Amino acid sequence: MSVAVRFAPSPTGLLHVGNVRLALVNWLFARKAGGTFLLRLDDTDEERSKPEYAEGIERDLTWLGLTWDRFARESDRYGRYDEVAAALKASGRLYPCYETPEELNLKRASLVSQGRPPIYDRAALRLTDADRDRLESEGRKPHWRFKLEHTPVEWTDLVRGPVHFEGSALSDPVLIREDGRPLYTLTSVVDDADLAITHVIRGEDHVANTAVQIQIFEAVGGAVPVFAHLPLLTDATGQGLSKRLGSLSVASLREEEGIEPMALASLLAKLGTSDAIEPRLTLDELVAEFDIAKVSRATPKFDPEELLRLNARILHLLPFERVAGELAALGLNDADAAFWEAVRPNLSRVAEARDWWAVTHAPVAPAADDPAFLAEAAALLPEEPWDLSTWGTWTGAVKARTGRKGKDLFLPLRRALTGRDHGPELKNLLPLIGRTRAQKRLAGETA
Numbered sequence: 405m406s407v408a409v410r411f412a413p414s415p416t417g418l419l420h421v422g423n424v425r426l427a428l429v430n431w432l433f434a435r436k437a438g439g440t441f442l443l444r445l446d447d448t449d450e451e452r453s454k455p456e457y458a459e460g461i462e463r464d465l466t467w468l469g470l471t472w473d474r475f476a477r478e479s480d481r482y483g484r485y486d487e488v489a490a491a492l493k494a495s496g497r498l499y500p501c502y503e504t505p506e507e508l509n510l511k512r513a514s515l516v517s518q519g520r521p522p523i524y525d526r527a528a529l530r531l532t533d534a535d536r537d538r539l540e541s542e543g544r545k546p547h548w549r550f551k552l553e554h555t556p557v558e559w560t561d562l563v564r565g566p567v568h569f570e571g572s573a574l575s576d577p578v579l580i581r582e583d584g585r586p587l588y589t590l591t592s593v594v595d596d597a598d599l600a601i602t603h604v605i606r607g608e609d610h611v612a613n614t615a616v617q618i619q620i621f622e623a624v625g626g627a628v629p630v631f632a633h634l635p636l637l638t639d640a641t642g643q644g645l646s647k648r649l650g651s652l653s654v655a656s657l658r659e660e661e662g663i664e665p666m667a668l669a670s671l672l673a674k675l676g677t678s679d680a681i682e683p684r685l686t687l688d689e690l691v692a693e694f695d696i697a698k699v700s701r702a703t704p705k706f707d708p709e710e711l712l713r714l715n716a717r718i719l720h721l722l723p724f725e726r727v728a729g730e731l732a733a734l735g736l737n738d739a740d741a742a743f744w745e746a747v748r749p750n751l752s753r754v755a756e757a758r759d760w761w762a763v764t765h766a767p768v769a770p771a772a773d774d775p776a777f778l779a780e781a782a783a784l785l786p787e788e789p790w791d792l793s794t795w796g797t798w799t800g801a802v803k804a805r806t807g808r809k810g811k812d813l814f815l816p817l818r819r820a821l822t823g824r825d826h827g828p829e830l831k832n833l834l835p836l837i838g839r840t841r842a843q844k845r846l847a848g849e850t851a
């Protein structure tokens with residue numbers, strides 16, 4: 405059977421780096437295996453699901469290049485969940501419970517105070533028909549729990565290795581709410597089974613869910629997929645990431661931090677694996693290097709500084725065609741490959757190119773603090789056309805004439821030509837500045 409994986413976010417918030425790492429790992433796994441990647445919106449939490457979050461998820465994945473082969477939305481499938489729930493009720497695996505949240509809290513607190521695990525006591529299974537009639541006549545509506553088998557549940561996890569749970573150590577999960585709506589624990593299994601998902605790759609916060617979901621797969625007659633649970637990313641201080649953590653959202657990395665998609669992908673594909681983190685310019689390279697067996701069980705830390713360093717290294721390698729759109733969006737419509745290649749070694753973010761565009765194409769107040777020397781240099785400026793050899797020819801002549809060398813030669817020229825002490829190589833900048841501007845700046849004029 406061909407490999408099929410899914411990324412199943414709930415559209416209840418922005419995707420953060422932790423969520424999108426799981427999307428990326430699923431996508432790489434699918435591509436590596438020649439399988440398919442499904443995007444499924446787990447949107448049965450109607451109060452918290454929002455269309456703008458669903459759009460945000462699609463925008464973030466598209467920006468990263470994580471295209472999906474199939475798309476599903478749980479809210480389209482209520483009829484199917486009802487059908488499965490009816491079958492589970494008929495076979496006695498779903499049973500009605502009437503405890504209120506307060507009653508359940510009391511039960512849990514009492515078990516915990518006795519040092520016992522807070523497992524549901526199955527009191528509802530002991531209700532008689534008369535008890536249920538009485539509760540319903542009081543206006544109570546049932547929620548429905550799945551009756552777990554009290555047998556061992558075992559699987560071989562692609563990241564954690566052999567995992568073992570005892571059914572008796574787990575609470576019967578609620579699958580249907582009082583208002584009749586199915587919950588994630590059920591809907592996810594029905595979808596994974598119906599959509600023939602072969603591998604479920606998700607965060608280790610779902611390990612206990614997997615134990616109960618394996619029994620649900622068996623009860624609904626679905627093939628149990630292979631599971632892989634990845635340790636969740638933490639922030640640089642070791643704190644968990646929350647969906648609402650704005651600054652680590654994919655949207656803010658893209659829109660506020662100026663991060664390139666391949667910088668984020670290069671980092672997230674390797675974080676928490678045995679591979680070194682290196683800049684990669686295409687997802688294909690990451691596919692070639694991907695192997696889920698390289699994912700370690702240690703908790704990976706996400707460090708925004710590391711991402712920014714990687715972003716810089718990626719920019720230093722990216723060809724002009726890959727950034728032309730971004731440069732145009734910054735208003736640099738006339739930027740060309742020569743400009744890009746001149747300035748990219750000095751950038752950590754594409755937006756910083758604006759500063760160098762201003763230096764090469766807009767008036768600059770020069771720092772002309774050695775006028776006699778600069779006048780001599782200006783007199784030696786070659787005629788145009790200028791190219792990448794002009795700087796060497798010119799400074800060679802200035803050196804021969806003035807006897808200056810090293811910093812004494814180059815720094816006054818840089819300060820006059822750019823108004824700054826540091827920047828891209830002047831060999832590259834000079835032809836972009838052009839003879840007219842260069843001459844004026846050497847004369848101390850703003851030009």
Ligand code: GLU
Pocket residue numbers: 412413414446592605606607610
């Ligand atoms: N909607 C769930 C989540 O975002 C999906 C978990 C799963 O992959 O099954 O955590």
